[in-house]
Amino acid sequence: MTKPDPVLAHQLNDEGYEYWKQSELAKLILSKEEVWGFTEDRRGKLVPVAPASHPDDAKVDAEASQFGGPRRMNFGLTSSNRKMLFQSLPRVMAEDRVLDASSIHIAAEEGAAKLAEELAHYELEQQQNVSTLARILDLRNASGKGIQVENTRRIIAHFGARDDGRGPNTGSPEVQAAVLTYRIRNLAEHLRDARHDNSNRRSMTILIHQRARILRYLKLRDPIRYQNFLPRIGVEARAVEGELIVPGKPKVKRI
Structure with missing residues (x-):
């Protein structure tokens, strides 16, 4: 069995990527490309991007049609x-x-x-x-930072929801681990292009170890809750348990 990547916390194969796509976290967050409606190809040209489906799409469309305003608000x-x-x-x-x-x-x-x-x-x-x-x-006019803030808000509202109807529990291990996973994936995406950004690479390593500590605490507190939670954020247990070795800056292949 392929060992999960310590950064993305799942296997780097079709099975691993599908595991992530089926997680609640993957379905919850909005990518910059789908919010803006375009991405940049290798030649620097803007290419339209079809938005991914989200569980709240029908509700959002109905509210925008009934009350007016942009489809997604900042x-x-x-x-x-x-x-x-x-x-x-x-x-x-x-x-x-x-x-x-x-x-x-x-x-x-x-x-x-x-x-x-x-x-x-x-x-x-x-x-x-x-x-x-x-x-x-309109969220489409937001900066990348604005989209990150919106995604963090969505994560807190979803994973911090309480059964008694009170406000979200922002300090729960689930919320902290979900937010950290989102931040780690953001940094990993950034570092794929900015290989020499050593400062953010160190920051990502710190976040990876923070996530492992929080999940270790959740496992000690409630093992069943821990096992049920990992698939919700697209994290495999073997990626966050035991010794974590975060890879350094990837080497460039010379021809």
Whole structure:
């Protein structure tokens, strides 16, 4: 049996990559390429990327269709924020502007017509503001760091969920191990292109050992919970148990 890679924590073959793809963590996080809708090929040209399917796609599409706004929002905004920002707030702003207008002091019939005209004007103005706000909050316009923050938020919400309905348990071993696995994979992807980035290579090694310590603690605390959790983040037990030897900078093959 092939030994799992200590960085990616699964075997570097078809079986190992499939093990990762079927994990909850892999299905949860968003890649920069699929958020932005394109990637860069070897020649530096932008190539369109089809977004991968996610469990919450149907819910996200339904909310965007019902309340408006971008398909995925940045800055950790949720569905309740969407309804407030793109439905409730524009309506309140338009009505408030009309109620403050001097036309409310005009005679009944003339005043009603004037109010209706001003309301239509302010509603159109708010629609333009909503379009601008949607572009600002669209996750597609976020930087790579912004996408990392959104993925971290999603990981905490998913793996830190409590049965009693309280807020997520951010300090649980599951949340910490899942976040570390995501950060490790991010650094591994970065180091494939930036071979000489020794600082981030050391940081990745530290994160790998931190993940092993957290998972070791979880195993001592609850072995069954530990065994059930590993497939959820796409980590094989043999990759995090025993002595960990993290490979150094890969050598360049000379022809």
